[in-house]
Amino acid sequence: MPDNLVLAERREKTAIITFNDPSRANAMSPAMAERFAEVVSEVADDRSLRAVVITGAGRHFSAGGDLEMLTALTEGVHDESRRIENVGRMRHYYGRFLCVRDIAVPVIAAINGSAVGAGLCLALACDMRLVAREARLGFTFTRLGLHPGLGATYYLPRLVGPEKAFMLFATGREIGGAEAVEYGLASSAHSSDELFEAALALADQISVACPMAVRQVKRSLATALEEPLHERLEAEAQAQSIDYAQGQVAEGIAAVREKRAPRFAD
Numbered sequence: 001m002p003d004n005l006v007l008a009e010r011r012e013k014t015a016i017i018t019f020n021d022p023s024r025a026n027a028m029s030p031a032m033a034e035r036f037a038e039v040v041s042e043v044a045d046d047r048s049l050r051a052v053v054i055t056g057a058g059r060h061f062s063a064g065g066d067l068e069m070l071t072a073l074t075e076g077v078h079d080e081s082r083r084i085e086n087v088g089r090m091r092h093y094y095g096r097f098l099c100v101r102d103i104a105v106p107v108i109a110a111i112n113g114s115a116v117g118a119g120l121c122l123a124l125a126c127d128m129r130l131v132a133r134e135a136r137l138g139f140t141f142t143r144l145g146l147h148p149g150l151g152a153t154y155y156l157p158r159l160v161g162p163e164k165a166f167m168l169f170a171t172g173r174e175i176g177g178a179e180a181v182e183y184g185l186a187s188s189a190h191s192s193d194e195l196f197e198a199a200l201a202l203a204d205q206i207s208v209a210c211p212m213a214v215r216q217v218k219r220s221l222a223t224a225l226e227e228p229l230h231e232r233l234e235a236e237a238q239a240q241s242i243d244y245a246q247g248q249v250a251e252g253i254a255a256v257r258e259k260r261a262p263r264f265a266d
Contacts, residue, residue: 006035007057008043013050014203015043022058029066033096044103048266050211051203052103054120054126055110055196057100061135065115069093070144094150097122101222102158104215106206111135112192116174121150124159124185127218129179130202131186132195138174158225160184208265210248 007018015194019026020053043052056062073089074083083215093223100107109126114136121139123129131137139156141148148156148169156165168175168183177189190198191229206214216239224232243249255262 002243004036005029005032006039008039010049011200013048013206013207014200015046015052016045017052017054017063019054019056019213022056022060024066025060025063025114026056026058027063027066028097028122030069030093032066032105033093035108037096037099040099040103044099044123049105050207050214051105052107053110053196053199054107054122055112056252058113059113060113060119060123061109061115062119064119064121064140071148090149091141096152097223098125100125104218105211106203107216108199108202110195111177111180111186112138112195114174116140116234117144118150121148121152123162124155125151128202129180129186129197131180131193132192133177134190134192135177136174137177137185138172139176140172141170142169143172175242208261210243210252210262211262211266212246212248213243215241 005019005021007014007016007020009018017036019028019032019036021027021029021032024127046164073086108129109123109129109131111123112135115123116138117140118266120137139148139152141238143154151190152169153165156168159165160168164183175185177186180186181189188198197203217232220232220235220239223235227235251264252262
């Protein structure tokens with residue numbers, strides 16, 4: 001498995017993960033899936049990080065699922081045992097990319113170019129999305145005769161609502177960066193030249209906040225839509241009581257009073 005299919009580097013307290021197969025539009029092959037999971041595991045273990053940025057090398061974020069992989073999945077499908085095997089294969093493939101949800105700090109997708117199919121689904125699994133105005137985004141599954149995967153039917157309705165989600169799935173049409181912001185798929189659109197720096201600037205803003213509180217908020221938002229209000233209120237009270245006990249709040253208040261930057265522990 002080539003180690004250079006997914007690159008990882010660090011800039012201060014931000015990790016940068018890059019899909020690195022530009023000659024194939026960063027298509028998400030099984031080999032890339034395994035390497036991505038390795039990189040994510042390394043990043044997730046680093047408690048000194050405050051944010052992660054994911055982007056693509058070259059002109060593409062990711063063209064989605066590798067066509068050779070998809071072709072192999074169509075072979076022998078009239079055999080029920082093969083169909084069941086394919087379920088297992090897809091679940092494993094999904095997990096290799098959706099392990100990005102195991103990262104405790106905010107994950108920012110810097111969508112620098114085309115993000116199609118599974119590539120766009122991976123961006124949905126990130127916590128925040130910034131997009132290049134020139135980028136093309138599309139859930140093109142139905143144009144291949146395929147149901148969406150990689151968590152698309154879970155994440156997209158939560159971002160844009162069921163009606164817009166269905167329209168994007170049913171038509172498979174591609175939209176530009178500015179339209180992606182209008183839909184709620186991304187928080188902001190930038191020129192291609194400015195996108196990466198905008199993502200790093202956002203990561204820097206996050207790094208100023210208390211890391212424990214940011215991690216707590218991420219965990220809370222991951223479950224908030226599935227919980228009734230009384231359970232969410234209890235979870236919030238529990239989290240705040242931990243913050244008070246750890247001394248982070250006292251440091252934050254002291255920093256405000258002393259008109260200085262807070263010195264939060266990692």
